[in-house]
Amino acid sequence: EAQVTQNPRYLITVTGKKLTVTCSQNMNHEYMSWYRQDPGLGLRQIYYSMNVEVTDKGDVPEGYKVSRKEKRNFPLILESPSPNQTSLYFCASRGLETQYFGPGTRLLVL
Amino acid sequence: DQQVKQNSPSLSVQEGRISILNCDYTNSMFDYFLWYKKYPAEGPTFLISISSIKDKNEDGRFTVFLNKSAKHLSLHIVPSQPGDSAVYFCAASGSSGTYKYIFGTGTRLKVLA
Numbered sequence: 001e002a003q004v005t006q007n008p009r010y011l012i013t014v015t016g017k018k019l020t021v022t023c024s025q026n027m028n029h030e031y032m033s034w035y036r037q038d039p040g041l042g043l044r045q046i047y048y049s050m051n052v053e054v055t056d057k058g059d060v061p062e063g064y065k066v067s068r069k070e071k072r073n074f075p076l077i078l079e080s081p082s083p084n085q086t087s088l089y090f091c092a093s094r095g096l097e098t099q100y101f102g103p104g105t106r107l108l109v110l
Numbered sequence: 111d112q113q114v115k116q117n118s119p120s121l122s123v124q125e126g127r128i129s130i131l132n133c134d135y136t137n138s139m140f141d142y143f144l145w146y147k148k149y150p151a152e153g154p155t156f157l158i159s160i161s162s163i164k165d166k167n168e169d170g171r172f173t174v175f176l177n178k179s180a181k182h183l184s185l186h187i188v189p190s191q192p193g194d195s196a197v198y199f200c201a202a203s204g205s206s207g208t209y210k211y212i213f214g215t216g217t218r219l220k221v222l223a
Contacts, residue, residue, distance in 0.1 A: 004153070035213075040119075042215035043154070043199060058210070090153050098144060099211060101153030 002027050004093050004102035012108045013081055021076045021105050023091030031094040032074040033058065034066065036087040037104075043090065049074055081109045113137050114202050116214035124222050129187040131217050133200035136181065140202040144211070145174060145185045148197045157198075158185070190221045 004025045013019055025032065033048035035058075045058030049068040063085055065077040078085060086109045091102040115134045123129045131145075141162035146154035160167040160174045160183065167174050173186045187194055197218050201211040 033210075040215060042116075043201075043213040045210065048210065092153075098156040098159065101146075101155070103153050104151070 002100060004091055004100050006089075006091050006102035006105050008105060009103065010106050012110065014110050015082055016080045019078050019081060019107075021078075021089060021091075021107075023074045023076065023102060024072050025074075025091075025093035025100070026072065027093055027095060027100065028071065029093040029095055029100075030071070032068070033092050033094070033099075034064070034074070034076050035090045035092060035101075036060065037090065038087050046076070046089075081107075083109050085109050112215070113140075114200060114212045114214040116198075116200060116217050118217050119215070120218040120220070122220045122222060123190045125192055126189045129185075129190045129194065129219055129221065131185040131187075131198050131200075131219065133183045133185075133214055134181060135183075135202050135212075137202070137204070137212075138181070139204050140212075142203040143174070143176060143183050144201045144203070145172075146199045146201065146213075147194075148199065148216070154199060187219075190219075192221050192223050195219055195221045 007022045030051045034046040035043045037043050044060050046064050047066040049055045089105045092099045113136050144159040145157040147157045148154040158169050158172050158174050160176050176183045197216045199216045200214045
């Protein structure tokens with residue numbers, strides 16, 4: 001079954017404590033991306049990756065890092081989380097026809 | 111600068127009637143459009159798409175219409191069912207080689223039984 005998985009699904013942390021949200025896809029897609037969803041703002045792209053070792057900024061990259069060492073994995077790193085990064089995060093993997101989303105990670109930064 | 115706009119944050123429709131969700135875009139370079147449906151606690155799932163070479167695409171109860179001159183697309187759901195209650199996002203993509211999707215802010219559809 002085609003799948004995008006994310007972990008953890010829920011996370012509460014404190015300001016400044018580094019965290020990583022993992023993302024993995026089993027569809028051999030080259031293109032992957034991270035989005036955040038906030039009320040009234042829809043889905044905004046944070047970072048994307050066209051292939052292994054190729055990443056670029058999306059619309060709201062500040063405060064985030066990514067890496068793409070393997071085709072299937074695309075982790076999102078928050079080096080020093082702040083309360084304004086409290087949000088719902090989605091990883092996505094794109095094929096020829098459409099983009100598949102993971103189930104989401106709800107992050108609360110205190 | 112919101113390139114893809116969904117001006118109705120919410121919509122309520124009676125079961126069995128038609129639901130019409132609207133989306134406007136500003137960038138004339140967009141040539142591929144999609145609709146996604148999102149249930150609570152789940153990721154968005156692909157619903158239907160349309161290329162700019164078409165003005166209509168149909169899939170069962172779902173039809174997407176594209177009016178390029180007006181830079182407007184709409185999603186029609188006929189007949190609406192309670193299970194259609196969800197948030198609907200439209201998205202747009204540029205010409206081939208541009209992989210980025212730009213999403214609208216979403217419309218919450220509630221189908222009343």
